[in-house]
Amino acid sequence: MTGHDADRRKAAIIGGGVIGGGWAARFVLHGWDVAVFDPHPDTARRIGAVLDNARRSLPALADFAMPAEGNVLFTPNLAEAVADAEWVQESVPEDLALKHAVLAEVQELARPDAVIASSTSGYKPSELQQGASNPSQILVAHPFNPVYLLPLVELVAGPAGESGTTERAGNVLTSIGMAPLLVRNEIDAHLADRLMEAVWREGLWLVKDDIATTEEIDNSIRYGFGLRWAQMGLFETFRLAGGEDGMAHFIRQFGPALQWPWSRLTDVPELTETLVQKIAAQSDAQSGAHSIQELEQIRDRNLVGMLRILKERDWGAGAILNAHDRLLRTQVSLVDDTSAPLRLLELSVLPAWIDYNGHMTEYRYVQVFSDSCEALLRRIGMHDEYVAAGNSWYTAETHSQFFDEVGVNEPMYTTAQILAADAKRLHVFYRLHAGVDDRLLATLEAMYLHVNMATGKVAAAGDEAMRTLGALAAAHTGLEKPQSAGRFVGQR
Amino acid sequence: MTGHDADRRKAAIIGGGVIGGGWAARFVLHGWDVAVFDPHPDTARRIGAVLDNARRSLPALADFAMPAEGNVLFTPNLAEAVADAEWVQESVPEDLALKHAVLAEVQELARPDAVIASSTSGYKPSELQQGASNPSQILVAHPFNPVYLLPLVELVAGPAGESGTTERAGNVLTSIGMAPLLVRNEIDAHLADRLMEAVWREGLWLVKDDIATTEEIDNSIRYGFGLRWAQMGLFETFRLAGGEDGMAHFIRQFGPALQWPWSRLTDVPELTETLVQKIAAQSDAQSGAHSIQELEQIRDRNLVGMLRILKERDWGAGAILNAHDRLLRTQVSLVDDTSAPLRLLELSVLPAWIDYNGHMTEYRYVQVFSDSCEALLRRIGMHDEYVAAGNSWYTAETHSQFFDEVGVNEPMYTTAQILAADAKRLHVFYRLHAGVDDRLLATLEAMYLHVNMATGKVAAAGDEAMRTLGALAAAHTGLEKPQSAGRFVGQR
Numbered sequence: 001m002t003g004h005d006a007d008r009r010k011a012a013i014i015g016g017g018v019i020g021g022g023w024a025a026r027f028v029l030h031g032w033d034v035a036v037f038d039p040h041p042d043t044a045r046r047i048g049a050v051l052d053n054a055r056r057s058l059p060a061l062a063d064f065a066m067p068a069e070g071n072v073l074f075t076p077n078l079a080e081a082v083a084d085a086e087w088v089q090e091s092v093p094e095d096l097a098l099k100h101a102v103l104a105e106v107q108e109l110a111r112p113d114a115v116i117a118s119s120t121s122g123y124k125p126s127e128l129q130q131g132a133s134n135p136s137q138i139l140v141a142h143p144f145n146p147v148y149l150l151p152l153v154e155l156v157a158g159p160a161g162e163s164g165t166t167e168r169a170g171n172v173l174t175s176i177g178m179a180p181l182l183v184r185n186e187i188d189a190h191l192a193d194r195l196m197e198a199v200w201r202e203g204l205w206l207v208k209d210d211i212a213t214t215e216e217i218d219n220s221i222r223y224g225f226g227l228r229w230a231q232m233g234l235f236e237t238f239r240l241a242g243g244e245d246g247m248a249h250f251i252r253q254f255g256p257a258l259q260w261p262w263s264r265l266t267d268v269p270e271l272t273e274t275l276v277q278k279i280a281a282q283s284d285a286q287s288g289a290h291s292i293q294e295l296e297q298i299r300d301r302n303l304v305g306m307l308r309i310l311k312e313r314d315w316g317a318g319a320i321l322n323a324h325d326r327l328l329r330t331q332v333s334l335v336d337d338t339s340a341p342l343r344l345l346e347l348s349v350l351p352a353w354i355d356y357n358g359h360m361t362e363y364r365y366v367q368v369f370s371d372s373c374e375a376l377l378r379r380i381g382m383h384d385e386y387v388a389a390g391n392s393w394y395t396a397e398t399h400s401q402f403f404d405e406v407g408v409n410e411p412m413y414t415t416a417q418i419l420a421a422d423a424k425r426l427h428v429f430y431r432l433h434a435g436v437d438d439r440l441l442a443t444l445e446a447m448y449l450h451v452n453m454a455t456g457k458v459a460a461a462g463d464e465a466m467r468t469l470g471a472l473a474a475a476h477t478g479l480e481k482p483q484s485a486g487r488f489v490g491q492r
Numbered sequence: 493m494t495g496h497d498a499d500r501r502k503a504a505i506i507g508g509g510v511i512g513g514g515w516a517a518r519f520v521l522h523g524w525d526v527a528v529f530d531p532h533p534d535t536a537r538r539i540g541a542v543l544d545n546a547r548r549s550l551p552a553l554a555d556f557a558m559p560a561e562g563n564v565l566f567t568p569n570l571a572e573a574v575a576d577a578e579w580v581q582e583s584v585p586e587d588l589a590l591k592h593a594v595l596a597e598v599q600e601l602a603r604p605d606a607v608i609a610s611s612t613s614g615y616k617p618s619e620l621q622q623g624a625s626n627p628s629q630i631l632v633a634h635p636f637n638p639v640y641l642l643p644l645v646e647l648v649a650g651p652a653g654e655s656g657t658t659e660r661a662g663n664v665l666t667s668i669g670m671a672p673l674l675v676r677n678e679i680d681a682h683l684a685d686r687l688m689e690a691v692w693r694e695g696l697w698l699v700k701d702d703i704a705t706t707e708e709i710d711n712s713i714r715y716g717f718g719l720r721w722a723q724m725g726l727f728e729t730f731r732l733a734g735g736e737d738g739m740a741h742f743i744r745q746f747g748p749a750l751q752w753p754w755s756r757l758t759d760v761p762e763l764t765e766t767l768v769q770k771i772a773a774q775s776d777a778q779s780g781a782h783s784i785q786e787l788e789q790i791r792d793r794n795l796v797g798m799l800r801i802l803k804e805r806d807w808g809a810g811a812i813l814n815a816h817d818r819l820l821r822t823q824v825s826l827v828d829d830t831s832a833p834l835r836l837l838e839l840s841v842l843p844a845w846i847d848y849n850g851h852m853t854e855y856r857y858v859q860v861f862s863d864s865c866e867a868l869l870r871r872i873g874m875h876d877e878y879v880a881a882g883n884s885w886y887t888a889e890t891h892s893q894f895f896d897e898v899g900v901n902e903p904m905y906t907t908a909q910i911l912a913a914d915a916k917r918l919h920v921f922y923r924l925h926a927g928v929d930d931r932l933l934a935t936l937e938a939m940y941l942h943v944n945m946a947t948g949k950v951a952a953a954g955d956e957a958m959r960t961l962g963a964l965a966a967a968h969t970g971l972e973k974p975q976s977a978g979r980f981v982g983q984r
Binding site for chain 1: 553636641642644666669671676677680687689690693694695698705706707708709714722724726732733734763775777778785790791793794796797798800802803804805859891901912978982
């Protein structure tokens, strides 16, 4: 009994550490059955933790339903692990003798047509294949942690590789959402780890020589070039550093620095005209479809999006932006003029809120009103601590009208008028105005119910909590009722 | 006449290339007046292009209004450029003699209390300060392209530095949204460029030796570790690579690779126990506030967010995800059963749609209905080419009711019932149901107006375009009218 359903594909995971666990999660969440072989007594718990992380995150990348999860079997029996497996992924420690022993046993027990892939960071396929009964069955599929999220996998077949096997392996990796990068010429540590190893060596020097701490080095990456590399890599980024003059200009400008002591690592290729031309031609083939100006704008859109995500998470460069917002924030003074609707938010239309027509997208209006509700609840002392204590106003129903368009960067403000309030129901009419000419852009009428979040049921707010809201509602009884309050859709 | 308003702060930008332009944009958009000195005849156009890029992107990072833009003055007169300037930023080419000449002239003409900062990538402050009349006035403020978006700026005062000047410089940089990283020990190329230089050298070897192309190298970065470095950097990322055993485990595991040929760059520090302990202690100080498990989840949330942004832009790793979506996509078959509302979308609640209560956020409901509207318009042939030809249905008003909560990953579907349709008005009632038990989660009643997008005015749709919609509307006349259609907010 292998726990394997014949209708599903099966992968065997040999070695259940961080990398093996990541592989298991990626296969299982893409509907494969997985058998994990690792003698470590804690394997099931460790892999379970990785799977939990993967379940929380990987499905968030897809906009279509993923297949039903496959089964996970933990077994101390290698034969059982690899039986029927179409894919065997070896992720044991970086010890060539150990890998040889494991691969030999796997090759004896596995299906003859199974792909046997190694997660090795450093060994070349030709090294792994030494003494193998069928060398071409073994290849390198080197992933990156977290394996369940990062698409990159370096696929290296080595000199013994057969194109059919490599293609089949690439198809499997693509089917589980990865981006197989075929490394055509095997080399120690493949591609990405060579680049990382260079940085690692340089970084170690900086720490050893007391130039900087690990934290300073990390900040020098994640507040700057790390953000660039997440979306363009090294060469395309440098193509832009040349500005309108492009890659050739950049190499001419910074080429001499290769001879300067800009790194403790000093084995540098000579920048011959042949090499310059080769790089420029490859860069043209890679990025030439876009002008430098287009690439700049693509880069900026990517950076803005990623920075805003980090900002929502208050992390890395996003934490810097939040600190800057606190500087920009001018205290919104709430005028307690009860002869007019309460002024709530001052904001402008963000570039990310614009649709292809150049106008603010429909659901962003709703988001602005939703933010206005939060501001209102803060104003009446029913947010933050109040919510943390288990009370909240839930939206029961809303009515929106859209009157006018608004373009990027236009200033806007919102107001709220309390139509009615008691301890269980709050009826509010919001208006969104353009800042320049006060024209009405949209309205939202909302009914909120006061809910005890523990029970999920409507429950009355306490007298103390109602004091400010009651006073505001009383003051607003003197305001003219909005024409469209109580309006239904399509009313003439 | 300097174009400078005495109420505003002023910066002088010496050298108007990509970096100088980026500095100008960052200062101007933060309300500073800027004077640009560059003899290049094309300077105003070049800087204007950078400013346009900055205006499109930098304000999108802020959630509070930015100050009104300052003025930009272009001048061939260095004295005029630096007059009254509180900050002088030198960004001329990397030629020490040239920098010496420029800095000497600036120092003669500028306010004695002005900060004179150099954008130099490579020179140390002590080199720039050689022969200066007031060495401590000159420091390095090394930014990263695009200067108007990336927060990192390396601030290096050198041995002649005075803490007062450095602190003042740091405050200015913070006030324009940057993250000054104080480099305590001056070194060639500061910190980040040393790390980049190491990768650059390694990358050049890979291209020269025909191991990989520039595009393959870039993909090996941006599909993998580039995404990690955008949010955690090098050391914190490696801390996680050790899994639950953390940093010490990682160094023990991968330390030996320093002696292996994993890079052409071979000047490596000896991994003594002292160095291991130093790194582990610095890493604890940097990241020890979070457990490895917490850091893993923080990392995953960051990666999911950034990957989804790249997905929306169909770029880099995001393009890989979109390709994978096309594999996952199962063709939605539209049942033409006109005895029931038209079934439109099959979807599930994405993790990113969940609020802090574990339920789908209000505006995501609206987004689902908005997507349903698109699906409906596609179904009746009034989307895509129809919109491209200048016709569209605009939302005039909506009414929503929220009936039930829904948790992460729960399947859902939407339906649409046409209440009325003519060539100018389309009245639709949408329902959102849970997939498991068909329970009603929310409804949205919407009135759309048919608009000619060129004029922005309501205009009748043509007979041809109305054929399918008319047929559907006719078929739906037999359906029972939804109870809450025509309902107004607060109706009992």
